[in-house]
Amino acid sequence: GDQVEQSPSALSLHEGTSSALRCNFTTTTRSVQWFRQNSRGSLINLFYLASGTKENGRLKSAFDSKELYSTLHIRDAQLEDSGTYFCAAEARGSALGRLHFGAGTQLIVIP
Template sequence: GDQVEQSPSALSLHEGTSSALRCNFTTTTRSVQWFRQNSRGSLINLFYLASGTKENGRLKSAFDSKELYSTLHIRDAQLEDSGTYFCAAEGTGGYKVVFGSGTRLLVSP
C-alpha cells in the first residue's frame, strides 16, 4: 500500500470555520512537510516538522513520529486558503519524500 494516506480527499468549509487535515504513515517517517498548491499549480511549502508542532498564522501542524501521523489545522478559514494540500513524508532511506494524494479544500463565503 501507499506510504502516505491523506484524508479527507476533499473538504468544503465556510469562511470563518476551522478544520483539520490528516496524514497517516505506514512506515517509519523521519519528518513531514506540508504544501499548498494554488489554482495556478504552484506548490508552496507551508511547514517542515521533524517532531512536535509548528504554527504560522491561522495554520498549525503537528507530527507524531511514534504514532505515525501528522495533522494540519486551519483556523478561521479564508477564501485564499482554497487549494490542494499535500503532505510529504521523509522515510529513512535517503533524501527523498513521498507525497500523499492531496486534500482539495474549497472555502466559500
C-alpha cells in the first residue's frame, strides 16, 4: 500500500489566507522533504527535515517522526504560491535517496 498519504489533494485559497497540508506516513520515517512543482515540472526544494520544525518566510514545516506525520503551513498565500506541493519521505533503513512521494496537493491561489 501507499507509504505516504498526502492531503488534501486539491486546495483553493484566496490571497492573504492561510492553510496547511499534511502527510501521514505508514512506516517509520527518517526524514521528509517538501517540494513545490511549478507549471514547467521543476521540483523546487522547500524543506528538508529530520525532526522538529523549520520556517522560511511564509512557509513553515513540521515533522513528527514519532507520530508519523509532517505538515506544511502556508501563511498569507500569494498568487506565486500556486502549484503542486509534494511531500517525500525517506523510510528508516532504506537507501539514501529512496524517497516515497505523496500524491501531491494542487494549490490554486485566487486573487
